Amino acid sequence: MTFKPDSPTVKNVAPSPNHDARDARIDILLLHYTGMQTAEEALGRLIDPEAKVSAHYLVYDDGRIDQLVPEARRAWHAGVSSWKGATDINARSIGIEIANPGHEYGYRDFPDAQIDAVIALCRDILARRTIRRERVLGHSDVAPARKNDPGERFPWARLAAAGVGLWLEPAPIVGGRTLSANDRGGEVEQLQKQLARFGYDMKITRFYDDNTRSVVTAFQRHFRPARVDGLADPSTVETLRRLLTR
Numbered sequence: 001m002t003f004k005p006d007s008p009t010v011k012n013v014a015p016s017p018n019h020d021a022r023d024a025r026i027d028i029l030l031l032h033y034t035g036m037q038t039a040e041e042a043l044g045r046l047i048d049p050e051a052k053v054s055a056h057y058l059v060y061d062d063g064r065i066d067q068l069v070p071e072a073r074r075a076w077h078a079g080v081s082s083w084k085g086a087t088d089i090n091a092r093s094i095g096i097e098i099a100n101p102g103h104e105y106g107y108r109d110f111p112d113a114q115i116d117a118v119i120a121l122c123r124d125i126l127a128r129r130t131i132r133r134e135r136v137l138g139h140s141d142v143a144p145a146r147k148n149d150p151g152e153r154f155p156w157a158r159l160a161a162a163g164v165g166l167w168l169e170p171a172p173i174v175g176g177r178t179l180s181a182n183d184r185g186g187e188v189e190q191l192q193k194q195l196a197r198f199g200y201d202m203k204i205t206r207f208y209d210d211n212t213r214s215v216v217t218a219f220q221r222h223f224r225p226a227r228v229d230g231l232a233d234p235s236t237v238e239t240l241r242r243l244l245t246r
């Protein structure tokens with residue numbers, strides 16, 4: 001069933017049947033890449049009743065924007081996810097899919113026209129909704145063990161310069177004490193506590209387990225994208241510290 005778009009940046013409405021009622025206030029803006037070979041293929045899936053997935057918006061390479069689900073409805077894009085202890089991220093978020101083949105099919109830089117459109121759409125949403133800037137997130141932030149999107153090529157710094165999302169210049173990459181797989185003890189515990197405080201779903205085990213590596217990797221994709229290796233090097237730890245104490 002067609003509907004009137006929520007944003008003047010929308011070019012076309014392509015209604016998806018994949019949504020239901022919200023039972024929470026919108027306070028997260030969640031960004032994705034489509035991770036499919038073409039945007040047309042992604043659209044087909046996002047409106048397919050069998051696929052049971054959707055997003056509110058789809059932004060094409062050339063900057064065209066389709067709206068698939070009204071913002072008032074709960075779209076199905078986050079899956080099993082968590083942020084700051086909340087787990088029904090779909091109920092409280094607006095989801096934007098950004099066309100890019102992703103890590104599986106040839107991850108590439110996002111074209112300027114596409115990012116300009118993402119910025120315009122996000123600015124419009126943020127002008128209408130109360131969403132704190134640290135709650136403009138990537139899918140990998142809320143589902144670090146399962147998801148890589150929108151990934152380390154996504155220009156979070158450009159968005160922040162336009163008033164969208166939180167970004168601090170990452171601490172420089174230097175040598176030094178680095179925590180990695182199978183490390184144990186107080187330093188690992190402190191890292192885990194800081195990641196949990198920031199919002200990630202992080203169990204405090206004092207052990208640099210798979211979950212810790214996934215969360216550090218997700219943090220790097222978003223906040224220290226120059227090197228994404230899942231190792232808690234001094235730059236990663238210092239960037240996290242600065243974000244927590246800004």
Ligand SMILES: [Zn+2]
Nearest residue numbers: 032033139149
């Ligand atoms: Zn996603």
